[in-house]
Amino acid sequence: MMRAREKILHAAERLFAERGLGVxxxxxxxxxxxxxxxxxxxxxxxxxxxVEALYEFRMTPLNLRRRELIAELRASGRETDLAALVECFVGPLSEHVLAHGGETWYLRFSSRYVLSGGYRHWPFSSEHHSGVNELVPLLHARVPGLTEERLRVMFLHTVMVLADLEQRSGAPGFGRADAEAAAADLRTTAAALLTAG
Known part of the structure; x- marks a missing residue:
């Protein structure tokens, strides 16, 4: 049985995603x-x-997964493999969306929050993003001249695409195979954004 605190988090995530942070x-x-x-x-x-509790609620497992992927990448000596680096960022978020089939609102909430100006230095300014903060130096080492602005664009692209995927998941005519194809395409476009000259 869901406790009151968790019920509030679920309700807030949905309402913030649907109507913005002014609810x-x-x-x-x-x-x-x-x-x-x-x-x-x-x-x-x-x-x-x-809002902080909502980020902690969702980001704790996502961060653990991201740090796990980074550890696997380091252990296998693939720190310069761009596709593997992109997977460390995109993977946990897309896994979350695919696992829940549109039943959570986290990416839609995140997209609203980021665009509201809630995180001016997003995603570099929060303890909730320690996995991202571990990944960023690896991306800088792999892509010389990579700017913070280009990283932000890639992160925004990922969140917005996954918010849209979360919205479409479970809709009539949009099945698991469609969602997986969209997530795979996101990985390709995220890598292209990082290296576009």
Whole structure:
């Protein structure tokens, strides 16, 4: 049985994804089935605490997977393999989308949050992105002259494409094979963005 805190996180993720970060905390509490209008403040201290908790809720397993992929890459001596480096970033996020078939809203929430200006230095400024912070020096070593702006464009491209894929997943006429093909194409375009001259 899902606890109140987790119900609030799921409701917030969906409502933020659907309507943006201006959704009232009272609406989030109601959508989570909480009779107490102050439930969000009780569990998270307010909007900022809720957003941080939502990132922690989703990013903890994604970060573990990303760091696992980086460790495998290092162990196999593939630190200069661009496709493998891209997989370290794209892989955990696309695996999340494919595993849940549109039943979570994390990438749609992330796309809204990033475009709202919530993370001015995204994705370099948060402890939730330690796997990304470990990956970035490897990308710089592999792609000489790679700028922070180009990295940001690749990261934004990945999040926006996966938000769209999350939206389409489970829709009539869009099956698992379509989702896997879209995720594979994303890996190709992400690598191309990094090396485009």
């Amino acid at each position: 009232s905390l009272r609406e989030i509490a109601a959508a989570a089935g909480q009779r107490n209008n102050s439930a969000v403040q009780y569990h998270f201290g307010g909007r900022a605490g809720l």
